[in-house]
Structure formats: C-alpha cells, structure tokens
Amino acid sequence: MAEAVATLEAQLASLQHQLAESKARARSSRACPLGRDDAAIPEATLVAMLQHEAQSRLNPATQQQYSEVEAANGDTSWMEVTEGLQRATVRAFGFGGSGDLEEAEAVAALRLAAPRYPEVAFWVRHNRARRGELTRNARVPAVALAPLQWAPDSIYPSGKDTVALEDLVPLDARPLAVVALSYS
C-alpha cells in the first residue's frame, strides 16, 4: 500500500512538473512572437525600432496627422495614425516584406518591448492609466480638492483653499456626477 502511494505521488509530481513546463512554454510563445523570447528580433534592434518610433511620434508631420484626424471627430483617431507609424517602423527595419503576418508580429514585438524601455518609450513613461483600488459601493475616499476660485456668493466657506469631496455630494440623496478630465 505504501509503495502504491509513493508511486502515485511520484507520478503526480512528474505530471505537475510537465504541466508547469507546458504552461511556461505557452506563456513564452504568447508573450513575444518575434521578440526577446525566441530572439527572432534582437533586443538591440527592438530598442532601435523604439527610438525610431519615438522620433516618428514627435515628428511635426505626424503631429499634423494627429491633429487632422482628430479634427475630423470621426471614428478614426490618433491611435490609427500611431499604428500606421509602427507598421512603417518595422518595415524600415526590414520586417513585413514577406507578408502581413510578419509585419503584424513585428509590430506586436515592438509594442511588447516598449514597457521594457520607458526611458525611450515616452508613451509608456507618461501613461498614468491604472485601475485603482476604488470599487463600486465603496465609501467615497476623503479627498481635498482645490476649487477654481471662490465666488462672493459661494455656498462654501470663503478663505478655505480646499473643499472636501464628500461635502460636494448632495445631502438629499441626489447623485453627484463626477467627470475627471483634462483639456488634452
């Protein structure tokens, strides 16, 4: 009986090891089809491509394209322009010549490389987007906000340079719609 248990435990351990290896291979193949994991695109090339992309994004002609496509207020946005310059970038480095799939894979590798080099990829470095800790039905966090400018007839105490967010929520159970944004 003890031998049988030991055999089963050994078999289980072997299977778990195989499963872990299989998962690791799957993760690797998904992570970067042409990138660092299988070294199809050398890391130095990826960095050079990112530098090219960074310059392209800041190029006045690109900025003009951004402006024009955004001015149209259509379904197309600056992100399609960016995708176009990423495709142009990988083509400039010799990828994509043999078909769309290779180009798409090279673009994917380029995008996956960007978070590794935030000092080059300013769109990563300055991306503040995050999910945050707040959840539905959570108590509103105690946050102080700075009003634009107090009016003489303001309902809030004059002389204070902040107002508590909670104090802006109506007491009579009407909702407060909060829109957080910037001009750009």
Place this chain on the structure above:
Amino acid sequence: MLALARELGTRADWLFVYIAEAHAADEWPIASSRFNGARGAVHLAQTRTLASRRAAAAAFARDFGLLSESSSSSSSNGSSNSSSTTMSGSSSSSGGAAVTVCVDDPERGEPFAEAFAPWPVRLFVLQKGKRGGGPRRGNGDGASLNDDECAATDAAATRAAAGAGGAAVAEPARVRFLSAPRNGGFIDLEPFADALRCAAADPL
C-alpha cells in the same frame, strides 16, 4: 454630457475635476483638436503647480461653457494664465444643474488621482443615502437598470431600512458607479448616463 445635465436638471449635481493633462505637449503630445472646434489643436504643457492647473481648468471651463463668466477672455488652444481668466466662481449651473469645477492639486500630490485613478478620463457617480439597507442603486457591474428595476431596488432598500428600525439616517457618500479605466479608445458614456439616470430617478 451637457445634454445629460440638461436632461436631468436639478436631479443631479455635477463636479468636474481637472486632473493631469492626458497628452501634455512636453510629455506625450498628440496635437488633438477633437471636440475643440475652431480652437484647434490643444498644446498644453503638463500642469505641475496649482496655479497652472487652475489656469488650464479655467480655460477649459470657459471654452466648454461649464461656468458663467463675469468677464470674457479668449483662448485659442486651451492656453491661458490665471490673470487672464476671470470666472464668476467655482460653482454655477447648467440647465438648473449645479456645476462645480475643482482641480486635483499637483502641489498636494494629486490626492484625487491617488484615490480615484481617473487618468486620462473617468466618470463616477457618487451618492449619499438616507436609507438603511446598504447601496440603493446599481447592479454592480455597470449594466443599466430600467425604471422598474430602479424602483425595485429602492423598495428593497426601504424595506430593509424599515426592518432595521426605519429611521432615515444619513449614510456616508458612496461610489455608485465608476467607469472602466481607459487606456486608449473612446469612452463609453452610456453606462455612466444609465447609472446617473437611475440614481437620479427617485431622490429622497
């Protein structure tokens, strides 16, 4: 957004919180002029002082008609300075709705951004209740509730309050809705609008 404010009138208050620039000219420029009409592309440096952020917020509020002005000043691309902008105050009304504009103070470590993770744009519905029985509104996943569902939710909350003694006790403000964090793409206003309509449907 303004259409929704007009639709709801006094049944909801509005707060605009001006946060860090999404695409500052000195960080991640995209020269966007979307929704900016004849004012053209927006070229604003990141606002790192309270004064500069207030100036940007004031220009935004003026250009998009959030607040009434006591004196006019023009802005072609969102740029402004504190001395050139004179608003009547931080609170105003739009179609009867109370509108307040505040900024997330960069000199205080952007406490709103820290707590709400709003960048680059995010929508919330906050509400205080006077009933017991927990949250009054929403189904927890952003899907909208129709009027009947709103009424049923309120009825359940009222029953729960009655069972707990029935006294209407002020509850702390809670987050009734928050839009999904956004990283590119257009923001979907519908879940926000539905949640706000629902929360405003039967105020106490």
